Amino acid sequence: MDQLIYLDGELVKREDAKVSVFDHGLLYGDGVFEGIRAYHGRVFRLDEHIARLERSARAIMLTPPLSHEELVLATVETCRANNIEDGYIRLVITRGVGDLGLDPRKCPKPSVIIIAASIQLYPEEFYEVGLPLITCSTRRNSAASLDPGIKSLNYLNNILAKIECIEADVQEGIMLAQSGMVSECTGDNIFIVAGEKLITPPVDAGILEGITRKAVIECAEAEGIMVVERMFPITAVYTADECFLTGTAAELVPVVKVDGRIIGQGKPGDTTKRLLKRFRDLTRSEGTPIRE
Numbered sequence: 395m396d397q398l399i400y401l402d403g404e405l406v407k408r409e410d411a412k413v414s415v416f417d418h419g420l421l422y423g424d425g426v427f428e429g430i431r432a433y434h435g436r437v438f439r440l441d442e443h444i445a446r447l448e449r450s451a452r453a454i455m456l457t458p459p460l461s462h463e464e465l466v467l468a469t470v471e472t473c474r475a476n477n478i479e480d481g482y483i484r485l486v487i488t489r490g491v492g493d494l495g496l497d498p499r500k501c502p503k504p505s506v507i508i509i510a511a512s513i514q515l516y517p518e519e520f521y522e523v524g525l526p527l528i529t530c531s532t533r534r535n536s537a538a539s540l541d542p543g544i545k546s547l548n549y550l551n552n553i554l555a556k557i558e559c560i561e562a563d564v565q566e567g568i569m570l571a572q573s574g575m576v577s578e579c580t581g582d583n584i585f586i587v588a589g590e591k592l593i594t595p596p597v598d599a600g601i602l603e604g605i606t607r608k609a610v611i612e613c614a615e616a617e618g619i620m621v622v623e624r625m626f627p628i629t630a631v632y633t634a635d636e637c638f639l640t641g642t643a644a645e646l647v648p649v650v651k652v653d654g655r656i657i658g659q660g661k662p663g664d665t666t667k668r669l670l671k672r673f674r675d676l677t678r679s680e681g682t683p684i685r686e
């Protein structure tokens with residue numbers, strides 16, 4: 395079956411899903427996006443993803459050409475057209491076609507793209523054994539220049555850090571904020587377990603406010619685990635009892651080594667395992683249905 399891509403109100407074949415070389419999304423990274431998961435025929439936290447997309451758009455003064463309800467509907471329809479059961483959905487709104495100057499007023503019509511693909515799951519080994527990380531030398535964007543809370547098409551900051559990870563032969567890397575405190579990873583939020591507490595950098599540490607991060611905080615509260623949102627230095631990661639990352643693609647993945655230092659017992663900890671189980675149960679128990 396042909397993959398069908400939603401492009402400006404129509405479902406078109408993959409090979410026909412093309413944008414202009416004058417689209418400011420391409421020329422300047424001027425646009426916003428979301429990465430969303432479907433589990434068992436249901437889209438996980440779709441409303442929250444669309445709300446974050448709308449906030450990102452608003453922050454860059456981009457008015458989506460569809461309402462909240464229309465964006466929800468278009469996403470579900472794209473999943474249905476592609477027979478998605480378990481999948482990864484990419485929603486993109488670009489500034490649209492303009493001229494070669496920066497001026498966004500030259501782009502009268504934003505473009506909406508929705509891609510519903512089958513998911514490349516992380517190997518189960520990552521969850522059983524845990525990941526090694528590095529601390530990247532590339533600092534996370536300052537909110538004073540480009541707020542990390544905006545999920546914009548300009549991901550060069552994260553890509554530069556990702557290149558460091560690739561060079562170090564690790565999957566992910568920790569990015570420090572301009573302050574030197576831990577912010578997040580290139581495409582995941584970070585948590586540490588210290589004693590009885592689960593600690594994660596707060597939104598004002600300069601992070602993307604992850605949908606998975608929020609769901610995991612809810613899981614922790616349901617498990618009776620105390621959650622603290624506060625800044626911490628990299629040494630707090632080195633000396634933590636446990637560490638894990640959260641993201642739409644990763645779900646909740648244990649971290650066992652950072653910059654060559656063993657974290658905790660060097661294997662996924664009990665709190666991490668409990669939360670992973672609860673999170674997986676949650677993804678299988680809620681969501682916007684794709685089919686009737």
Ligand code: PXG
Pocket residue numbers: 429552578579580581582583601602603604605606607640641642643
């Ligand atoms: N921080 C950053 C910088 C992200 O890009 C997250 C945290 C986690 O947020 P959610 O809402 O997914 O829990 C993200 C999102 C990829 C990929 O291919 C990952 C993201 C975005 C784009 C691509 O791994 N992560």
